[in-house]
Amino acid sequence: MRWSRSFIPTIKEDPQEAEAISHKLMVRAGLIRRLTAGAYSYLPMGFRALEKAQKIISEEMNAAGAAQLLMPALQPIELWERTGRDKVIGDVMIRFIDRHGRQIALGPTHEEVVTDIVAHEVRSYKDLPVILYQIQSKFRDEIRPRFGVVRSSEFIMKDAYSFDVDAEGLEESYKKMFAAYCRIFERCALPYVPVEADSGMMGGSVSHEFMVPSEIGEDRIAVCSSCKYSASLEVAPVVHNEDDPGMNSAKDVLGEVSTPGSSSVKDVSAYLKVKESDLIKTLIFKADDIPLAVLLRGDHDANETKIKKELGIRTLSLADAALVEKVTGGAMGFSGPLGLSIPVYADNSIREAKNWVAGANKKDTHLVNVCNDRDFKVSKFIDARLITGDDPCPKCGKKIEVKNAVEIGHTFKLGTKYSEPLGAGYLDRNGVQKPIVMGCYGIGVNRILATCIETSHDKDGIIWPKSLAPFAVVVIPLNRDDAEVSRISEKIYAELLRENVEVLLDDRDNKSPGVKFKDSDLVGFPLQVIIGKKSLENGKIEIKTRKTGEKSLVDIDMAVTCIKKMVSNAVS
């Protein structure tokens, strides 16, 4: 393909709309353009990269025994009512009423639709197992679309669904998909980390997220470099040192201090000149509509997912000011564990024997020298907080690291959550009707590109791995007015095309060499073949590797052979 006809609108300056490096580069390199918040067009170079990713995904899905299909984005709301998810998903689902008055949704995901299909077509255990997948646009009315293509309202997702006769079958399908995911992300040259995760709104038991560590990641993961343990922050357990003295004997005398206007942990610790870790943070929650208190150390953050699990509750939300006052008798921000008539749970770190500072359940007042057991009772000590970089790895006890990461894939064991309400069952070999056991597996295709750029770029632009590059090679004639430069460039271009090398010829006239170099670096083609008078006089052309910047001079007649070799040797 010729550059002049390829529609590659590069720009020099960073676009005002972009914050993330990948977003800036995707716009500058002419890969994407924004239409409106959260909706992007893929221009030819972006589209080619996207297709590369999709092809890798398809190949690995097919190799894992999955069959591709395509489902509609238009979905009747009734289908969602049958699983009760229209309520769970809420405003994230884009809904409208068509001219016939039917309520329609733009599919945010396809569990309902695919399960409905399978429910109609699968009768017998002989029809199972089946894994179906599609690559298709999804629509989610995000509260805040962000970072360009990383979090957009319309995005391309590969979603796969497995259907098995029982939990054992699901385990097998799940393993296949997990392995396929690893191969996909490896082929995309992404530094991914699979982590244990919570299953959230999808429901189900086991779940893994495939994360790419990155500054712009909106999720956080805990990773151990010693034993390779990794988990999403939501599920990572905090190992409590059982040697702690536990309940302390009474220490100093309980006292009341005035803390006018200081309600946050930060303010109180500054005002009283004590460490944040000497404070007890008393959070009042509404758990399945029943109020309860959870105590945390001032410098720790609550982990609602773990609290829910530990206490066996379904919904958990922080109490509003009114409820806090009703329950504690004091203003919000000054809650403490003393004299509460609701259940009080505490994170294990509160076992520590010391004189704590805690809220007095009275406006502008805190208590000092608070001792557990002596001054207040805890119903149960639980693991209620987020793991931090100061905590040990739950597996090997060495240091754990907390990193931001972008979720590029997510796999779930769903069980019968969808098959039961949608009537997806089969007859087993004994003639007994049973529900199909399901799994689902998603990949954010756009995010593959964004995280790839996020982790592979330099000051000059994108550095594509060969597997995702829009073109493997760009041929750059420096002066097309020169007959010999022009002739050799066209010749090498034609020969590479004949050899099925994906090659782009920068045939733009009146562009200074600098412009061509900068543009090729920016778009990030793995190999640049530079053809100029200077080297031609010595019978040579020049080949530059984008990633390393290495340049080598090659004899003209050896050029095509050499380029072919470099392309096939290129990593990923």
Add this chain to the structure above:
RNA sequence: CGGGGAGUAGCGCAGUCCGGCUAGCGCGUCUGCUUUGGGAGCAGAAAGCCGUGGGUUCAAAUCCCACCUCCCCGACCA
């Protein structure tokens, strides 16, 4: 949805506080000549409902009101 910021030529911005504009600058674009190994030079040119609607005023990019759009932080979210 709460808080903050912004909308002026294709892109990036100045001008707005303190009304006087025939609205500038850089990049890009077009024409011509020159140039050609890291974003070329000279000469010329085109291109703006100053986000939208209303108001104040002799006069509005500038002041007032309403609305729309976008970005950032937060809450929320697969």
